[in-house]
Amino acid sequence: MTSEVKIPDPIDLDRAEEARLRRVAGLAAQRTTPAGEYAGFESVGLPELPPQTERERQVYTLEEGEMLVNMGPQHPSTHGVMRLVVKVRGEVVTDIDPVLGYLHRGIEKLCEEATYTTVLTYVDPMDYLSTMHNEHAPAIAFEKLYGITPPRRAEYIRALVVELNRIFSHSLMMGFLALDMGGITPILYGFINRDEIVDMLSAISGQRMLFNFFRVGGVNWDTNDEFLSRLGTWRGNVLKNVEMSERVMTDNEVFRARTIGMGTLSGKDAIALGVSGPNLRASGVAFDVRKAHPYSIYPELEFEVITQAGGDSNARYLQRLAEVKQSIHLIDQIIDKMPHGPVQAQVPGIIRPKPGRAYAAIESPRGLYSVYAISDGGPTPYRFRMRDPSFVSLQAIPKLMPGRLIADTMAVMASFDPVMGGVDK
Amino acid sequence: MWTDEDTVEVSISGDRNVAVLQVLRDDPELNFFFLADAAAVDYGPTEHFEVVYHLYSDRHPAWLRVRARVNRADPHVPTITGLWEGAMFHEREMYDMMGILFDGNRDLRRIYMSPDYRSFPQRKDFLLPDDAADSSAAGVRPLERPETWDLSRLSDELGPGVLANAEGES
Amino acid sequence: MDLLLGVLRFLLATTLILLLTVPTAFVVIQMELKIIAGAQLRYGPNRVGPWGMFQSTIHGFKVLAKEDHIPDQADRATFTLAPWMVYMAAAMSMLVIPFAPGAIAADFNIGIVYFFAVLGLSVVGLLVAGWASYNKYSLLGGLRSAAQMVSYEIPLTLSVVGAVVLAGTLNFREVIEWQLEHGWMLIWQPVGLAIFYIASLAEINRTPFDMVEADSELVAGPFTEYSGMRFGFFFFAEYVALFIMSGIMAALFFGGWLAPWPFPAQLDGFVGTLYGVVWFFIKTYLFVALAVLLRVTLVRVRVDQLMGAAWKVLLPLAMVNLLVTAAVVVVFKL
Numbered sequence: 063m064t065s066e067v068k069i070p071d072p073i074d075l076d077r078a079e080e081a082r083l084r085r086v087a088g089l090a091a092q093r094t095t096p097a098g099e100y101a102g103f104e105s106v107g108l109p110e111l112p113p114q115t116e117r118e119r120q121v122y123t124l125e126e127g128e129m130l131v132n133m134g135p136q137h138p139s140t141h142g143v144m145r146l147v148v149k150v151r152g153e154v155v156t157d158i159d160p161v162l163g164y165l166h167r168g169i170e171k172l173c174e175e176a177t178y179t180t181v182l183t184y185v186d187p188m189d190y191l192s193t194m195h196n197e198h199a200p201a202i203a204f205e206k207l208y209g210i211t212p213p214r215r216a217e218y219i220r221a222l223v224v225e226l227n228r229i230f231s232h233s234l235m236m237g238f239l240a241l242d243m244g245g246i247t248p249i250l251y252g253f254i255n256r257d258e259i260v261d262m263l264s265a266i267s268g269q270r271m272l273f274n275f276f277r278v279g280g281v282n283w284d285t286n287d288e289f290l291s292r293l294g295t296w297r298g299n300v301l302k303n304v305e306m307s308e309r310v311m312t313d314n315e316v317f318r319a320r321t322i323g324m325g326t327l328s329g330k331d332a333i334a335l336g337v338s339g340p341n342l343r344a345s346g347v348a349f350d351v352r353k354a355h356p357y358s359i360y361p362e363l364e365f366e367v368i369t370q371a372g373g374d375s376n377a378r379y380l381q382r383l384a385e386v387k388q389s390i391h392l393i394d395q396i397i398d399k400m401p402h403g404p405v406q407a408q409v410p411g412i413i414r415p416k417p418g419r420a421y422a423a424i425e426s427p428r429g430l431y432s433v434y435a436i437s438d439g440g441p442t443p444y445r446f447r448m449r450d451p452s453f454v455s456l457q458a459i460p461k462l463m464p465g466r467l468i469a470d471t472m473a474v475m476a477s478f479d480p481v482m483g484g485v486d487k
Numbered sequence: 488m489w490t491d492e493d494t495v496e497v498s499i500s501g502d503r504n505v506a507v508l509q510v511l512r513d514d515p516e517l518n519f520f521f522l523a524d525a526a527a528v529d530y531g532p533t534e535h536f537e538v539v540y541h542l543y544s545d546r547h548p549a550w551l552r553v554r555a556r557v558n559r560a561d562p563h564v565p566t567i568t569g570l571w572e573g574a575m576f577h578e579r580e581m582y583d584m585m586g587i588l589f590d591g592n593r594d595l596r597r598i599y600m601s602p603d604y605r606s607f608p609q610r611k612d613f614l615l616p617d618d619a620a621d622s623s624a625a626g627v628r629p630l631e632r633p634e635t636w637d638l639s640r641l642s643d644e645l646g647p648g649v650l651a652n653a654e655g656e657s
Numbered sequence: 658m659d660l661l662l663g664v665l666r667f668l669l670a671t672t673l674i675l676l677l678t679v680p681t682a683f684v685v686i687q688m689e690l691k692i693i694a695g696a697q698l699r700y701g702p703n704r705v706g707p708w709g710m711f712q713s714t715i716h717g718f719k720v721l722a723k724e725d726h727i728p729d730q731a732d733r734a735t736f737t738l739a740p741w742m743v744y745m746a747a748a749m750s751m752l753v754i755p756f757a758p759g760a761i762a763a764d765f766n767i768g769i770v771y772f773f774a775v776l777g778l779s780v781v782g783l784l785v786a787g788w789a790s791y792n793k794y795s796l797l798g799g800l801r802s803a804a805q806m807v808s809y810e811i812p813l814t815l816s817v818v819g820a821v822v823l824a825g826t827l828n829f830r831e832v833i834e835w836q837l838e839h840g841w842m843l844i845w846q847p848v849g850l851a852i853f854y855i856a857s858l859a860e861i862n863r864t865p866f867d868m869v870e871a872d873s874e875l876v877a878g879p880f881t882e883y884s885g886m887r888f889g890f891f892f893f894a895e896y897v898a899l900f901i902m903s904g905i906m907a908a909l910f911f912g913g914w915l916a917p918w919p920f921p922a923q924l925d926g927f928v929g930t931l932y933g934v935v936w937f938f939i940k941t942y943l944f945v946a947l948a949v950l951l952r953v954t955l956v957r958v959r960v961d962q963l964m965g966a967a968w969k970v971l972l973p974l975a976m977v978n979l980l981v982t983a984a985v986v987v988v989f990k991l
Contacts, residue, residue, distance in 0.1 A: 111602050111603050112596065112602060112603075115593065115594045115595055115596050116593045116594065117593045117594030118594065118596065129793070131793070131794075153960060153961075162598055162599060163597075163598060163599035163600060163601070166599040166600070168608065170584075170609060171608055171609050171613075206492075240956055243956040243957050244865070244867065244955075244956045244957030245954070245955065245956035245957075246693065246697070246952075246953060247696055247697050247953050247954060250697040250698065250699065251697075251698070254698060310954060314954070314955065314956065316865050316955045316956050316957070316958055317955075317956045319958065319959075319962055320956055320957070320958070320959055320962075333520055333521060334571055334572045334573060335571075335572050335573040336521075336522055336571060336572075336573025336574070336577075337573070338521075349521065354543065354545065355493070355543065355548070355550065419494075419496075419552075420494075421494050421524075421541055421550055421552060423523060423524075423541075423550070430523055432523055432524050432541065434524060434526050434539065434541065436528060445526075445528045445529075447524070447526040447528075447539075449523065449524040449526070453576055453580075454573050454576060454577070456576070457572065457573050457575060457576050461572075467959060467960060467961060469868070469957075469959045469960060470959065486599065487599075
């Protein structure tokens with residue numbers, strides 16, 4: 063090594079690289095076309111797009127006075143990366159085409175090469191605001207495949223963290239709903255609520271967001287002192303905190319004017335569209351997977367399915383508020399009834415379930431989240447399919463928005479609470 | 488293969504799916520009003536596909552799984568968007584990932600991959616490097632063409648030699 | 658000689674006003690940062706200076722340091738002109754604000770009319786900004802802002818006419834002197850005050866009426882393509898306008914430089930000027946704080962609801978207020 067090493071400037075490296083690539087592609091070494099064109103496309107041509115489908119033609123043909131506005135993948139107020147191509151006439155929306163796939167990570171295909179325990183870590187970042195639910199459904203499916211039941215204490219702990227997750231996911235949704243309409247305070251209250259719960263969950267699982275907590279056959283760690291003390295403190299404060307956020311939003315005149323009557327989805331339409339969870343219940347249909355097809359310990363807990371009449375954004379907001387209170391009530395029952403015992407069944411590190419199929423559906427904060435797993439007897443699943451509720455709820459947006467103003471698009475979408483991680487898998 | 492106790496399974500052939508699902512949905516005794524999931528399974532490079540529907544009814548305690556068998560060589564299935572509008576995204580995803588074509592679907596285009604993508608990622612015979620080399624961007628992106636990799640750049644000694652290497656190679 | 662003195666005085670006053678706009682903006686922005694933080698249960702800026710006092714000042718200098726970028730196809734002349742127009746609207750209207758007896762930069766006989774006329778210049782500035790940016794979204798934002806501001810100017814000016822009729826003058830100083838004798842205008846014109854407050858918030862594009870900069874929809878509206886000090890002009894102009902509107906509200910409806918108690922409400926000489934200035938600033942900053950609290954609590958009103966409120970509610974109310982005031986003045990020979 064000489065004492066003077068000249069590190070080439072990255073710009074020079076880029077230019078040299080581009081010159082070599084152009085020579086490889088058979089072009090002249092220097093560009094003669096204006097900046098902004100990709101080198102090399104002249105030789106391979108632009109990609110051919112498949113022919114337009116009927117719906118595409120419907121959306122992308124502009125009539126007199128219409129304009130396509132791109133609420134692009136980078137929005138300032140976003141639920142992830144999604145592109146909404148909105149066809150507007152003035153301020154009125156005439157059609158919407160959601161373009162997805164910006165966050166697609168190929169999780170389903172990845173999981174076919176991962177052992178069952180690893181799959182549980184891969185599914186965490188799908189719907190990253192309700193991580194415990196993402197893990198719960200595959201855990202149930204794999205336990206069905208493997209033929210074991212987790213111990214009672216594990217089931218209770220699962221239910222506890224799942225309800226905690228539901229509370230903070232709903233708090234965040236309420237904050238994002240206000241934020242998308244310009245209210246800058248409720249989001250911070252939502253994050254205060256979330257922080258308390260997340261600190262608690264980090265005491266039990268070691269992570270703040272992508273809790274790698276569930277295992278096939280139970281949960282990974284038992285509750286510890288710090289978790290229990292934080293739980294106690296939180297439980298003492300939570301109703302006051304919820305009431306604080308509620309006060310800023312529920313009776314806020316402008317908020318009510320912006321949400322009442324907006325994005326009204328009837329129960330029939332909601333079922334046809336596949337919408338589930340709080341969105342469906344806000345339209346009056348009493349379908350809650352925890353009651354409809356009970357799983358885990360929900361048969362032992364006392365609760366009722368809450369619905370709202372109306373199906374507008376305000377109803378969806380009120381529904382989530384009511385569900386937060388219901389979850390707090392459920393957590394009280396869980397804490398009362400929690401038995402002692404082991405928290406994980408004896409399961410080998412790499413499980414090889416017998417060949418079979420299993421389907422498990424749970425109620426996530428966004429709706430019905432289900433996993434369809436096929437095992438071929440090997441260490442990895444043969445097919446691992448997740449059905450994410452935000453993915454399906456997103457179809458409601460093009461149905462609801464035409465005839466409304468652009469400003470409502472964001473507000474109505476926020477009231478459906480999609481999370482792009484789940485939509486794009 | 489067995490199936491889990493709280494699901495009832497029905498296997499049908501692909502072209503009868505609309506008829507079967509319609510009966511399941513409309514019959515008041517059965518009343519499977521909610522389409523919980525529509526998924527596609529690939530059983531191997533020489534085997535068939537399967538389109539799997541999971542349905543929920545409030546009159547029956549178990550989930551119902553309808554497995555519709557689809558030919559691999561000619562993967563056409565009628566669309567169920569007439570029964571459930573919400574199946575549109577599911578069918579788009581099945582087309583995008585598996586290449587199953589749904590007859591009668593008004594909007595059968597790719598949903599996750601870019602519109603000019605040419606293969607179907609979740610098939611069992613999908614290979615990523617082949618696909619990339621075959622893509623329309625081949626020839627431009629050096630990582631997809633091993634002959635364009637400049638291994639000398641990976642050496643410890645950086646210096647004017649790097650640029651000379653880049654200029655000299657063809 | 659008189660003329661020369663007059664001209665000198667005028668130049669001095671205008672320079673002072675121009676210089677005053679910048680610290681005013683800094684103070685108002687700092688207030689906003691801290692009050693919003695308090696409402697959101699945060700600390701707000703607390704590193705730069707004691708209690709984070711200099712945060713907004715440093716923001717001002719930061720804005721100077723940014724790259725000045727004009728889009729390729731934007732119309733350079735109008736692109737450059739737009740921020741000046743908006744800022745000048747704010748600065749010029751500051752000329753007539755009655756800070757204290759003897760401390761008014763320009764004591765016009767038609768001060769109130771001048772004020773509202775000059776305020777309208779900012780509408781033109783925003784429109785020009787939206788058009789000159791060569792950007793679909795800026796254009797939409799500029800059009801929306803023009804529609805909003807023009808619609809709300811009418812109830813704004815009408816609400817003040819009631820007070821003018823009562824006081825019998827268009828001069829700010831004389832309105833305050835009227836209030837010295839008859840009590841603060843807010844007890845005479847409560848409806849006018851309400852309309853004025855709402856319309857003034859809409860006029861300066863504060864939440865709940867900030868459709869113009871609805872950043873969740875159209876990025877930053879007409880300011881999308883502006884960077885660096887150009888954006889700084891718009892930004893400061895908004896906060897200076899907030900200060901001005903609060904000041905005018907204090908002057909017209911809350912007694913301006915008068916103390917809330919009648920002993921004494923107003924002093925003479927230099928001490929009197931100080932006394933008046935202190936009271937004026939207390940009232941103005943109270944209203945600024947109120948506007949900030951409104952911003953932190955309320956969500957944005959939608960554009961059609963906004964326009965509906967202006968034309969269908971505020972305007973008829975303002976006209977009725979004016980009629981009733983005029984009738985009362987005539988009948989009771991006030």
